[in-house]
Amino acid sequence: MKKRTCLIILSFLFCSIFTWAQTRIKGTVCDEQGETLPGVNIVEKGTTNGVISNFDGQFSISINSPKPTLVISFIGFETQEISSPKNGIKITLKNANTQLEEVVAIGYGVKSKRDLTGSVASISADNIETSVISNATEALAGRIAGVQVVSPSGSPGSGISLNIRGLNSISGSSSPLYVVDGFVGVDPSTIDASEITNMEILKDASATSIYGSQGANGVVIITTNNLSKKGKNGFSVSATAGFNEVIKRFDMLNGSELYQMLTLMVPGKDIYTEWAETYTDVDGINWQNEALRKAVYQNYKASFKGSSNSTDYYGSVSYNDEEGIIKHTGFNKLNINIRGEHRFNKKVSVKSGVSYNRQEKYGKSSNGKYGAYVKLLTARPHFGDQNLLEQDFILDEDGTLDYNNINPISELENYHSLNIEDYFRGDFELTYKVTPSLRLVSRIANQWRYKESENFQNNQTSSGRSKNGIASYNTGKYNKIINDNLVYYTPKLGRQHKLNLMAGFTQQESISSSNKVAADGFDIDALGVYGIPMGNTQKLPSMSKSKSVLYSYIGRLDYTLKDRYLFNFNFRADGSSKFGDGNEWGYFPSGSFAWRMSEEKFIKSVKQISNLKVRTSYGVNGNQGISSYQSLSTYKNANYTLDNGFTVGTAPKRLENQELKWETTRQANVGLDIGLFSNRLNITTDAYYKKTTDLLLTVNVPSTSGFTSYLMNFGSLENRGIEFDINALLIKNKMFQWNVNFNISHNKNKVLKLSNDNSYQLLDDTWESRIPDEFLLKEGESIGLMYGYKFDGVYQLNHFLYDDINGPYELKGNVPQLAGQTKVKPGFVKYRDLNNDGVVNADDRTVIGSSTPEFFGGFGSTFKYKALSCNLLFTYQYDVDILNGYKLEIERMTGSSNKFASVLDYWSIENQDTDMPKPGIDAAGPYMMSDRYIEDASYLRLKTVSLSYNVPRKYLTKMGIQSANIQVAGKNLWTTTDYTGTDPEVSISGNSLTRGVDYGTYPLPRTYVVSLKMNF
Helix, strand or coil: CCHHHHHHHHHHHHHHHHHHHCCCCEEECCCCCCCEEECCCCCCCCCEEEEECCCCCCECCCCCCCCCCEEECCEEEEEEEECCCCEEEEEEEEEHHHHCEEEEEHHHEEEEEHCCCCCCEEEEEEHCCCCCCCHHHHHHHHCCCCEEEEEECCCCCCCCEEEEEECCCCCCCCCCEECCCCCECCHHHHHCHHHHEEEECCCHHHHHHHHHHHCCEEEEEEEECCCCCCCCCCCEEECCCCCCCCCCCCCCCCCHHHHHHHHHCCCCCCHHHHHHHHHCCCCCEEEEEEEHEEEEEEEEEEEEEEEECCCEEECCCECCCCCCCCCEEEEEEEEEEEEEECCCCCCCCCEEEEEEEEEEEEEECCCCCCCCHHHHCCCCCCCCCCCCCHHEEEEEEEECCCHHHEHHHHHHHHHEEEEEEEEEEEEEEEEEECCCCCCECCCCCCCEEEEEEEECCCCCHHHHHHHCEEECCCCCCCEEEEEEEEEECCCCCCCEEEEEEEEEEEEEEEEEEEEEEECCCCCCCCCCCHHHHHHHHEEECEEEEEEEEEEEEEEEEEECCCCCCCEEEEEEEEEEEECCCCCCCCEEEEEEEEEEECCCCCHCCCCCCEEEEEEEEEEEEEEEECCCCCCEEEEEEEEEEEECEEEEEEEECCCCCCCCCEEEEEEEEEEEEECCCCCCEEEEEEEEEEEECCCCCEEEEEEEHCCCCEEEEEEEEEEEEEEEEEEEEEEEEEEEEEEEEEEEEEEEEEEEECCCCEEEEECCCCCCCCCCCCCCECCCCCCCCEECCCCEEEHHHHHEEECCCCCCCCCCCCCCCEECCCCCCCEEECCCCCCCCCCCHHCCEEEEECCCCCCEEEEEEEEEECCEEEEEEEEEECCEEEEEEEHHHHCCCCCCCCEEHHHHHHHHHHHHHCCCCCHHHHHHHHCEEEHEEEEEEEEEEEEEEEEECCCCHCCCCCCCCCCCCCCEEEEEEEEEEEECCCCCCCCCCCCCHCCCCCCCCCCCEEEEEEEEEEEE
């Protein structure tokens, strides 16, 4: 009887369990307006059992629990949990104020956007995923007001220039501080961009002063936390493939045209006359077509993540391989990242991670007059019976060798250049929750970098031929240790008050060293740089080592009254080893206030206003962006001859300056945040003023001191500007969504003071040694002024007393000419005499351009239709100039190198309506900087376009795939500009004071890629 009773009970329980296992719940999900929502996640809580709603908002889910709870979540709506749901349920999701409730990273912590009192902007992983980038900072281009992102070179693996709210220093660095996962000073190029979940840009002093001396130029906080959450285990793979191509090719002279021109540029050389007659209508070789290519772009990644009750972990490996659009150049990068978090109990947890990055850049990808691009443009389009593509050097038919006559393809093949960087970062963080209100955090990180550079030019290259080979080998090591010890306290003060306190101590130690060996003259070149010991001419080796230490005390207080009056105070004290005794410490306070007006009763009644907040802030930052030991007297190598022998000696290199101290930047900011129509329209505007004093300037000193310059604190500059950002969700329904955004920025900088002795400095960019002092730094003016002569066309016949085409020519009395110039003739270059003294000389130089844009920004649009989405991003800059070095060098009708086809419009008796000088060195005159070579670099560019498709899950489940996305994207697809050079954005100079020179710059490519991402 007992056995029968047990059997009946077990059967009943089994049937009950089976019944629950077979239970299916159907329902519909809609928004507050009653519109059904497709793509909503419906998950049985505590399990991986889940479905998504279809295009009509309907779902059907099998339940595996007798008392289930469904979790319903969708982007832009509040997440709901429904216990014991019934079949046929209708679920209404409420709109979430996601933009305001979103938590963003700030210095040494996080904060809700609605509680921000400073100027902080952010972009999410969605923005990064739609960009074709190899450097994380490139994703900021055109997306954030006040942030100017420039790609100065198209060379694979080249760096990105980024400035936040203008230039804050002259001799010091103006680059922002990068903080990755809480650790300062991380190079963003070493990060896999697909790992990033958020990027925050701290712009005003209230936001940046917590970083003290490192935050004067703004802060970029990058979060790469990919740790799994409970129940989210899986494996992901992605593959991207495509190609880069040349955007623009220059129109050069062909063979026939060049030799016709050479007979005029170099009159009397019989061989040119003979060739001009022999090779009429023969084009020769187009070296651009031979050296430029469609280059392959590849990126592959695999990652895994998992979780248990107490441990989360994540790991990934990615590889990027990018060929250069110039043959025999390229770049590849390997990233490995492993992170984990373990919770010992409710109070103690640890996080740790290690990452490894290796970058290899190869080939002659350098910029400038000796770079690869200039060589292939200026190489003569030789022709004849021999196969010129297989010749290293091509002799003129008179048997002479001109170094312009080298085969540029051979130059690329025989120029060995390899730059390798290995980067390792490890970090560990311990968190102890003493009480629910008190938390202690201690963390340590180590960043280690090793650089290796090989350069070998054999005797088949233009530079190596004269010395029978040139070789150099450089190594560098860099190590940085960071330790943060922080205390967070959040007491409970009731509903009317909120208080957050943070205090801590941080320390950083950086050590770097470098070594270099070099030699010339090799009997055997097969060993490359490893044959340096066998070089016939050994160069003296060089070594260096430096160390710097930074100690800091930090504190922050956040106080909120009645959820509408927000106060913030920050303080940081930095002690740096870079400054003299008594000047090591700098103190950087800041304060800010925000009034959330939308919480006031008189605003709440206006339904159209969702958010209205006024912000104001003031604070102080410092700058220590100089190398170590600048305050100390140092020595240098000084070699001399003694008793007919070579002797190595030393000599003073720098004067001591124990008074050297911090640059100080004070900044005030006023901002307004507006959200309208349930935050479907958001507007942010900021106005700011920054003043930097005690500039770290190199000033001239009397040569009788034994030195020519001296680093000291002197001078000041200011930046003032306004930023405007708008984001609008124009359409949103169950089928279609359309979002647009626009930002514009204006920044005006001014040099207030330079030194007691001089109110200006002339700056020389090294792109062309024959043109010195092409930039001007002057009190009362902005940084980046181009300086030179005013081009006035060419001399015409009516400028002379005699109109006879055979001369003689004598300038009229009121027509000026260059000082020291004789035998001026029609068709010669002419410049303006600005001071009307009858002669053109250095006194007639003036400001002829500016490399600082009047406005810059970007605008974009995102369209989503069902599972399809499209993203477009435009960038622009307005009223900015660029020095077209190509025009100066390759339109100069002297020498025997190839020229632009535009020189065919040269002045002659038959063609007088032109400003192109006649051929010949006399007509071209000396090398002079003039506004003839200054061009408008304003542009509008379609920066990125992406089209992606989320494959429906019904096609994936049978293959064990959770989700899949296919994306087609492009970069630099279209640009409209009046600039005639390679690209209006590039710059050969890495110095922000002399930015805006384009000559020999590796061209920016146009990129097309297709990618596939799958999650398992």
